[in-house]
Structures are given as C-alpha cells and as structure tokens.
Amino acid sequence: MVSVNELREMYVDMVTARHYEERLQEEYLEGKQPAFDISAGPIPGELHLAAGHEASAAGVCQHLRDDDTVTAPHRPHHVAIAKGVDLERMTAEIFGRETGLGKGKGGHMHLFDPDVGFACSGIIAEGCPPAAGAGLAAKKRNTDSVAVAYLGEGAIDQGAFLESLNFAAVHDLPVVFVVEDNDWAISMPKGRVTDVENGAQRAGGFDMPGVRVDHDDAVAIYDAAKEAIGRARDRNGPTLMEVQVHRRMGHFMGDPESYRPEEDQEAAAERDSIARLEADLQSHGVDEESIEELRDDAHERVEDAIAFAKDQPEPDPSAAHEDVFVNPPSGVTDTEPEYDLAGGDD
Amino acid sequence: MAQKEHSKVIERELTMSRAMVEAIAHEMRENEEVFYMGEDVADYGGIFDSTQGLLDEFGYDRIMDVPISETAYLGAAVGAAQEGMRPIAELMFVDFFGVAMDQIYNQMAKNTYMSGGNVSVPLVLTAAVGGTYNDAAQHSQTLYGTFAHVPGLKVVVPSTAYDAKGLMHNAIRDDDPVMYMFHKRLMGIGWLPAPDGPKTPVPEEDYTIPFGSADVKREGDDVTIVTLGLHVHRALEAAESLADDGVSAEVVDLRSLVPLDTDTVVESVEKTGNLVVVDEDYRSFGVTGEIVASVAEENLGALDSVERLAVPDVPIPYSRPLENEVVPDVADIEAAVERTQ
Numbered sequence: 001m002v003s004v005n006e007l008r009e010m011y012v013d014m015v016t017a018r019h020y021e022e023r024l025q026e027e028y029l030e031g032k033q034p035a036f037d038i039s040a041g042p043i044p045g046e047l048h049l050a051a052g053h054e055a056s057a058a059g060v061c062q063h064l065r066d067d068d069t070v071t072a073p074h075r076p077h078h079v080a081i082a083k084g085v086d087l088e089r090m091t092a093e094i095f096g097r098e099t100g101l102g103k104g105k106g107g108h109m110h111l112f113d114p115d116v117g118f119a120c121s122g123i124i125a126e127g128c129p130p131a132a133g134a135g136l137a138a139k140k141r142n143t144d145s146v147a148v149a150y151l152g153e154g155a156i157d158q159g160a161f162l163e164s165l166n167f168a169a170v171h172d173l174p175v176v177f178v179v180e181d182n183d184w185a186i187s188m189p190k191g192r193v194t195d196v197e198n199g200a201q202r203a204g205g206f207d208m209p210g211v212r213v214d215h216d217d218a219v220a221i222y223d224a225a226k227e228a229i230g231r232a233r234d235r236n237g238p239t240l241m242e243v244q245v246h247r248r249m250g251h252f253m254g255d256p257e258s259y260r261p262e263e264d265q266e267a268a269a270e271r272d273s274i275a276r277l278e279a280d281l282q283s284h285g286v287d288e289e290s291i292e293e294l295r296d297d298a299h300e301r302v303e304d305a306i307a308f309a310k311d312q313p314e315p316d317p318s319a320a321h322e323d324v325f326v327n328p329p330s331g332v333t334d335t336e337p338e339y340d341l342a343g344g345d346d
Numbered sequence: 347m348a349q350k351e352h353s354k355v356i357e358r359e360l361t362m363s364r365a366m367v368e369a370i371a372h373e374m375r376e377n378e379e380v381f382y383m384g385e386d387v388a389d390y391g392g393i394f395d396s397t398q399g400l401l402d403e404f405g406y407d408r409i410m411d412v413p414i415s416e417t418a419y420l421g422a423a424v425g426a427a428q429e430g431m432r433p434i435a436e437l438m439f440v441d442f443f444g445v446a447m448d449q450i451y452n453q454m455a456k457n458t459y460m461s462g463g464n465v466s467v468p469l470v471l472t473a474a475v476g477g478t479y480n481d482a483a484q485h486s487q488t489l490y491g492t493f494a495h496v497p498g499l500k501v502v503v504p505s506t507a508y509d510a511k512g513l514m515h516n517a518i519r520d521d522d523p524v525m526y527m528f529h530k531r532l533m534g535i536g537w538l539p540a541p542d543g544p545k546t547p548v549p550e551e552d553y554t555i556p557f558g559s560a561d562v563k564r565e566g567d568d569v570t571i572v573t574l575g576l577h578v579h580r581a582l583e584a585a586e587s588l589a590d591d592g593v594s595a596e597v598v599d600l601r602s603l604v605p606l607d608t609d610t611v612v613e614s615v616e617k618t619g620n621l622v623v624v625d626e627d628y629r630s631f632g633v634t635g636e637i638v639a640s641v642a643e644e645n646l647g648a649l650d651s652v653e654r655l656a657v658p659d660v661p662i663p664y665s666r667p668l669e670n671e672v673v674p675d676v677a678d679i680e681a682a683v684e685r686t687q
C-alpha cells in the first residue's frame with residue numbers, strides 16, 4: 001500500500017510538472033504574438049507539453065532510484081521532473097542557454113542528465129532499444145538497477161518498440177516499457193492506426209506480462225509499476241505497462257487541434273489525475289492547507305527554475321563546433337606504433 | 347528564370363504547398379491508381395500543408411493516414427508501386443528516414459537494377475527537409491547528399507511554387523522512384539513564415555519540368571552561386587546586395603540532384619570563372635564537394651576560385667545563436683562571394 005508520504009511526493013511531482021508546462025506555454029507564446037512564428041520568442045522550435053500525463057511519470061518514477069535509467073520520448077518534461085532531473089539546468093536547456101543540460105545543443109526533445117539516468121529522443125520509439133541496453137548493462141554487471149522506456153500509444157506500431165520487447169524478453173532484461181495512452185498521435189486517433197484497444201496486449205506475443213491501467217490515476221499506476229519494477233529488480237524480466245493519460249493541450253504548441261472534437265477535449269480535461277490525487281490525500285488525512293502548501297512550494301520551484309534559465313547567458317556561437325566527439329578525432333592516440341611487419345614482398 | 351520563357355503571362359500566385367497539392371490533386375483525378383500515404387496527411391492535411399484539402403475531395407481511402415510504422419508503409423508503397431500502382435508516400439520529416447532505411451536504400455532504390463530493369467518502382471517519396479527554426483539535430487536536416495548518394499533514386503528539391511508543381515507532375519508520372527524533398531521554410535505555412543520568393547505565379551494547367559534541368563534564377567558575370575532549396579532565396583538576396591557593391595552574381599538552382607545538370611553549372615562557371623556552392627546539408631562527402639568535383643572534371647581551367655558553404659560537419663544545434671552559426675545565411679554567402687573576387 002502506498003504511504004501518505006509517497007502520496008505527497010507524487011503529488012509534488014505532479015503539480016510541479018503541471019505548473020511547469022503551463023508556465024512554459026506562456027513563455028513559449030511570448031514573442032509569438034500577434035502572428036505565431038515557430039522560430040520566434042524566448043523558446044523557439046517545437047514544444048510538446050505533457051499536461052495531463054503527470055500520473056504516469058509520478059506513479060512509475062516513485063519506484064526508481066538515481067542509478068535506474070529512464071528514456072522518454074518527444075514529450076519528456078513530466079518524466080524528467082519525476083526522475084529528479086536538475087530542473088534549473090533542464091529549463092536553461094529549453095531556453096537554449098549555455099548552462100543548459102546540453103549547453104543549448106539539444107533543446108526540449110533532447111535532454112540528457114546522466115547523473116540521474118535520464119535521456120529523451122524525438123524519434124518515435126527510439127528510446128526503447130537504449131533502455132533495453134541499460135537493462136543489459138545492469139544484468140551483465142549483476143546490479144539490481146532497472147530501466148524504464150516511456151513511449152506514446154502511437155509508438156507501439158514501431159519496429160524499434162516491438163524488436164525491443166522481444167530482445168528484452170528473450171534476455172530476461174530488467175526493463176519496464178511504459179506506454180502513455182493519451183488517445184491521440186498528433187491528429188490520428190488510436191483506432192485509426194491499431195486494431196488493438198489495449199496496447200499491453202502486445203506483451204502476449206513476447207511471452208511477457210502486460211498490464212493496462214485504464215484510468216488517469218496515480219495510485220493505480222503506482223501499484224502496477226510497483227509490481228513491474230519489483231519484478232525487474234528481482235531479475236524476473238521485463239513488463240509492458242500501458243497507462244491511460246490525457247492530452248490537455250495540443251500535440252505541440254501551435255497545434256490548432258481542428259481534427260479533435262470539442263467533447264473529446266472536455267472529457268479529457270475532466271479525467272484530471274491531480275484532482276483525483278488531492279482527494280486521495282484528503283482521505284489519508286492531509287488537510288487542504290497542507291496540500292496548498294505543497295502546491296505553492298512546487299510552483300515556487302518552477303518559477304525559480306524559469307527565472308534562473310532566463311538569467312543565463314546564450315551560448316557563444318563558436319561552441320557550435322565543439323562536442324561532436326569526446327576524444328580527439330585521432331582517437332586515444334595520435335601516433336601509430338612502428339612494428340616491423342614480417343611477410344609480404346617489400 | 348524558366349517561367350518567364352512562357353508566352354502566356356501568368357498572374358495567379360500560389361504558395362509552394364498549394365502548388366504541390368494542385369499537382370497531386372490533378373494526378374489523382376486523372377489516375378485512380380495514385381494515392382497518398384503518410385502520418386497526419388488526412389484530417390490534419392500534412393504537418394507542413396503537403397496534403398491540405400485533399401481529404402475532402404478524395405476521402406480516407408486515397409489520402410491515407412498510416413500507423414507510425416515507416417518501414418511498413420514506405421515498404422508497402424514500394425510493393426504497391428511494383429504492382430503498378432502509383433503511390434505517394436510521405437516521411438513527415440526526412441530525419442525519420444533512419445527507421446525505414448532498408449526499404450528506401452535497398453528496396454526502393456535497387457529493385458529496378460537488380461531485376462535487370464524488369465521491375466519498376468513508380469513511387470514518389472515526399473519528405474519535409476531543413477532547419478532555421480530551432481528544431482535541433484533530429485528535425486532539421488536536409489540529408490540531400492544521403493539520398494543522392496545511393497544509385498537508383500531520382501532526387502528533386504523545388505525552391506518555388508512554379509518548380510514545385512512541374513516537378514511534382516513529373517515525379518508522379520515517372521516510372522522510377524523519386525525523392526521529392528520540400529523545404530519546410532518554403533511551403534508558406536502560417537506558423538513558419540517563408541521568405542519572399544517561393545510564392546510565384548503558377549499556371550492552372552498541368553505541366554512537367556524535366557529532372558536534370560537546373561534553372562538560372564539570376565544571371566550574372568562575376569561569380570556563379572550554385573545552390574538548391576531554401577538557399578536559392580538566400581543566394582538571390584545575397585546577389586541583390588552584392589550588386590550594390592558592383593559584384594554581378596549568377597544564381598543557379600539545381601532543382602534536382604539526381605540527375606545533376608552539370609552542363610548548366612559548367613557553362614555558368616566558364617562565364618564567371620568563380621564558383622560558390624551553398625548547401626544546407628553537411629559539408630563533407632556531400633553536395634558541395636560533388637559540384638566542385640564535377641566542374642573540375644569538366645573544365646578545371648575555368649575555375650579561378652572555389653568556395654563552399656555548408657553545415658560544418660556538426661549535428662544541427664538547437665539554440666538560436668548556435669543554429670545560426672552552422673546554417674549558411676545571406677551574410678555568409680556574401681562573404682564567400684567576396685573571397686572569390
């Protein structure tokens with residue numbers, strides 16, 4: 001059973017993530033008025049916000065340690081926050097600043113914080129193989145760390161995911177695949193791209209457990225993840241989880257969502273997992289005032305991170321040429337030994 | 347410019363995306379075997395407006411949304427093409443080629459040759475390319491050289507609405523596989539403003555532009571700027587301001603990489619003596635080196651000076667000052683031209 005303290009921790013992760021996305025949305029749109037120009041403003045480029053996905057991040061990452069590895073897709077912030085990624089440096093990265101996690105080279109879809117085992121990628125399902133690789137390393141080194149790969153329900157038709165399921169299953173790797181089902185892959189509803197309503201059924205074909213949590217509920221996700229991650233840690237192999245979340249915003253900022261029925265948007269918003277968790281907290285005896293305090297602290301942390309980021313210098317243009325390799329181009333040496341190679345004609 | 351040679355004066359101007367869509371719609375009306383597959387091409391109309399409005403006319407059967415399974419649907423397009431249909435399949439961003447590379451590099455490109463010419467693959471693979479809007483290393487590449495490198499693919503890169511339409515008609519009618527690479531910044535999308543230039547007069551009727559016919563977009567005597575895609579417009583802008591300094595630059599738009607119109611390039615260099623090649627792809631083993639080598643092979647003596655501008659062999663960085671540093675801009679082109687004078 002989840003403890004009150006854990007409920008509090010999950011709540012903090014979730015309200016931090018929600019406020020973070022709402023504030024990034026504001027910052028992003030600043031400078032894109034009156035006409036929306038994706039390359040203008042303090043945060044340029046595509047921005048995929050995860051408002052409505054928080055429960056899946058909090059419920060799963062609650063069971064993870066710093067030495068566990070997480071890979072996330074193009075919609076990564078909530079997972080990064082729950083995994084404990086440095087919020088200030090992550091925000092500086094999103095603002096393209098020199099002190100960002102990737103010195104401004106990666107941006108919001110390409111956040112790397114090796115200190116807490118977090119990475120994300122903008123190519124659909126391509127975080128799955130590296131997560132399997134982290135599981136493979138744990139197995140070879142005989143540690144009890146685990147890996148979690150996050151992906152969207154639109155990604156479960158991709159080869160990299162299906163191949164990774166098989167790879168993890170056949171090698172009994174400590175990996176948990178978490179599919180966040182928000183009903184949409186940009187404009188494509190789930191039913192248009194797969195005949196399977198429950199994505200966790202994919203697990204059956206690989207002889208691995210598959211579970212689906214079919215409502216936006218952090219505690220239910222916590223319970224399911226506890227079992228899956230426990231199984232991985234105990235070296236009993238991988239699990240596929242699908243969790244229902246919802247998309248409160250467009251696919252990316254600027255998405256007109258003209259393909260989306262209004263009722264769908266409204267229904268999604270009503271499934272709010274944060275309100276649900278607040279009720280859970282209250283039923284565990286946490287009063288409204290304490291909840292508000294948790295929320296205020298979380299908001300303050302977000303504001304601090306954004307203020308920090310905006311205060312950071314932009315990278316020097318010359319830095320664009322650095323960091324392609326970590327070793328010099330010649331490799332670990334710049335001289336070749338002089339052997340007298342016998343044989344041959346000359 | 348090629349469009350000026352037409353006898354009729356065309357008034358109607360279209361964005362590049364409208365011109366592309368007009369050609370696709372025309373071919374779909376003419377030939378029931380033409381259909382379009384891609385992610386978000388139906389209700390959304392293509393993330394970069396590449397299929398805007400087509401769903402209404404042709405329905406879900408012919409404007410097909412597909413699962414995010416590039417290997418499956420690009421490979422299925424190869425297979426349907428080999429059956430004699432004329433599919434158009436879209437890679438939303440060219441950067442996603444990696445997840446389906448075998449179908450492109452080993453099937454689509456090679457089946458004709460391996461069958462001794464007995465199998466044809468009349469497939470058009472459309473793909474959005476290019477950066478300049480801070481979308482970082484996995485969503486900003488052009489990868490022109492990657493597709494032009496493998497034998498068996500025709501590679502087309504329009505820079506104007508007029509060219510986009512004529513090249514699209516030719517691509518759909520061609521019995522060979524064609525990579526049709528459209529630059530996001532040129533499409534005329536509301537949220538990604540295009541420069542002046544890609545929006546041009548476009549004839550209502552269908553017409554074809556042959557592949558391998560480079561277009562001299564501006565005539566000049568002192569230097570030849572060879573380029574393609576977005577950088578045609580940056581080169582034209584540079585040429586405009588160089589003219590104020592008394593330097594007369596000729597701008598050659600390649601329009602296709604395979605086949606490559608070496609003749610037009612060499613002819614221009616024989617006139618100007620100076621060659622500047624501008625590319626939005628990586629510098630090494632790519633378009634710039636290929637153009638310089640082709641001219642050198644044809645007429646080494648014609649070259650007084652050579653400059654090449656391209657992405658300097660780093661992944662495209664996210665942050666604005668960093669991306670601006672690596673993607674050639676108008677000032678970079680002017681400076682390169684100055685160095686040849």
Ligand SMILES: Cc1ncc(C[n+]2csc(CCOP(=O)(O)OP(=O)(O)O)c2C)c(N)n1
Pocket residue numbers: 074075122123124151152153154155156182184185186251385414416438442445
């Ligand atoms: C291989 C590949 N194909 C297509 C895309 C473009 N793309 C980005 S996000 C997305 C939809 C993803 O949907 P889903 O996996 O459900 O995640 P969600 O955005 O709903 O969180 C698509 C098609 C991509 N990034 N990579």
Ligand SMILES: [Mg+2]
Pocket residue numbers: 152153154180181182183184185186
């Ligand atoms: Mg989704």
